[in-house]
Amino acid sequence: MDLSIIIVSYNVRHFLEQCLHSVRKASEKADCEIFVVDNNSTDGSCSMVIGQFPEVKLIRNQFNAGFSVANNQAIRLSGGTFILLLNPDTLVEEDTFAQCIAFMNGHPDAGALGVKMINGNGKLLPESKRALPTPSTAFFKMSGLSVLFPRSGLFNRYYLGHLDNSITSEAEIISGAFMFIRKEALDKTGLLDETFFMYGEDIDLSFRFLKAGFKNYYFPEVKIIHYKGESTKGDIDYIIHFYNAMIIFVKKHFMESRPRSFFFLIRTAVYLWGLIALLKNFFRKIFMPVCDAVVLYALFISIIPVWENYKFGGGYSYPNLFHKSIVLAYTLATMLTVYLAGGYKLPSRLTDVIKGIVLSTIAIFAIYSMLPVNLRYSRAIVLLGGVSALIIIPLYRIILSFTRFEFMINPLARVKRTVIVGEEDSLNNIRNLLNDSAVDFFIIGRVSAIQDDFGADVLGNIGQLKEIIRVNRIDEVILSARGLSASQIINSMQLLSESNIKIHIAPAGEKLIIGSKSINQRRDIFALDSSIFRSRSKNSTKDFNE
Secondary structure (H helix, E strand, O other): OOEEEEEEEOOOHHHHHHHHHHHHHHHHHOOEEEEEEEOOOOOOHHHHHHHHOOOOEEEEOOOOOOHHHHHHHHHOOOOOOEEEEEOOOEEEOOOHHHHHHHHHHHOOOEEEEEEEEEOOOOOEOHHHOEOOOOHHHHHHHHOOHHHHOOOOOOOOOOOOOOOOOOOOEEOOEOOOOEEEEEHHHHHHHOOOOOOOOOOOHHHHHHHHHHHOOOEEEEEEEEEEEEOOOHHHHHOHHHHHHHHHHHHHHHHHHOOOOOOHHHHHHHHHHHHHHHHHHHHHHHHHHHHHHHHHHHHHHHHHHHHHHHHHHHHHOOOOOOOHHHHHHHHHHHHHHHHHHHHHOOOOOOOEOHHHHHHHHHHHHHHHHHHHHHOOHHHOOOHHHHHHHHHHHHHHHHHHHHHHHOOOOOOEOOOOOOOEEEEEEOOHHHHHHHHHHHHHOOOOEEEEEEEEOOOOOOOOOEEEEHHHHHHHHHHHOOOEEEEEOOOOOHHHHHHHHHHOOOOOOEEEEEOOOOOEEEOOOOOOOHHHOEEOOOOOOOOOOOOOOOOOOO
16 A cells, blocks of 8 residues: 555534545546544544445544544555645645655655645745754744845745755754655654644654654655634643643753753743733733723713713812722723623624623613612713613724734724635535525625636636736635635645635635634634534634744
8 A cells, every 4th residue: 555644633614624625636647545643523523434434444543642643543544655734724735645656766865745735825835845853943033033034045945945945955843834755754654743732743753753863855846725723822722732842852952962951941942932922912811801900990970070060060070989989990891791791702793892892881770770879970971971882892893803813803894805716606605605604705706617608707717816806806716616626726726825805715615615724713613513613613722833
């Protein structure tokens, strides 16, 4: 057998389904076996695999065993000359496996092979090729110098920025999202180190291949889509696992050759960056609540003297208890209802914010009526505060929606002008799906995958896609996998990568649409089964590789 494909999955059912469809196609050109190791998913992933992909060898874990352990489970059962570790949030071309096998056969010194990975917007993922994270290399990356000097062999050595992304080259580190391994090299070095629960295991394994005398290669002739989990970078779990993995790696490979003081400095630096990441995540989450608290409290405090002057002509002031305690209670009550209404989700929706303010005003009036007479200071201030909050808070939230920070979905954005690339049936199916999802898309027409298609609503063929987008002022493109090959999808995404166009994929069956550059950013995912996904919802999936 040529190849054993191993996919470790955890609560990414629809991404896994799309991945397996592409893997099935690519397997037609190679002698393959496919393993899916499920780490106790609760989203119906196993039922989907059993029902739709009977050829897949499914391993079901009763708990989340982690990435290394799960891969090792399948590796021990595999019979392929080569092994592919593949993330479930990927899409491979039809000749991916055949090309990789041919390359490895032509390079007997290769221990592992990585390919050109692009995200859901068609942009190159720099981790397609990486260098060993030595202390200096890691420092330049973590300090941001790699971003300032992206083509420098010194400052951006981590992503091998000095090497052409379109040329095959040696690369020290291969990403675990697509790691094509020679089984002979794995037999020599041993399996994945199970000390790494998540993150870092691909770096460790790549380094062990090099130490065993093999070479690792970056092979850009093969391209895949990887919906990399960008948003997990702000999650506490990500931060803990990622920085702990870096500590494990440094301790394992550099401790013996360097003095303990060196390791102490490295560990201190890693913990410092981990702390900074945690603080950034914390401040991002509290930004909106803090802003609301300041605005609400300021509104109530500014309304009180105005009302006192109007009501009493300046001859009476409310007691300090009202200023200090009751107004604070009004503020906290409003924030609580906004939170319960979903107004502090990132990004939040204006309707949720408004709903929270209205409900809080009603609730405060209800509680006010039950208070002792000596604490019922003024219904007018409650009403004026609620009305003012209903104007000011949505207004500044709308202003924030125009920034690059995703605090809020812009309610003033125009309806998205959209084209469907695929067959005529695809146009109808996707239109119905979007209508059922109550999503504001205006479908301009269809782009055909073939040249001589003159059906209804056809704007042109896929070779004219870029010009069709320009002429029709298109905002979003939906690529139907039923009418397009994986190669056509990937090439189209690369073609549009430099434009400000959002790209979606409707997998075979067209029961859902996947369209975010990150596996975790679910606001661009729509499904017929609304109990599984809703527009702009968030799922707790994890991407396994950095």
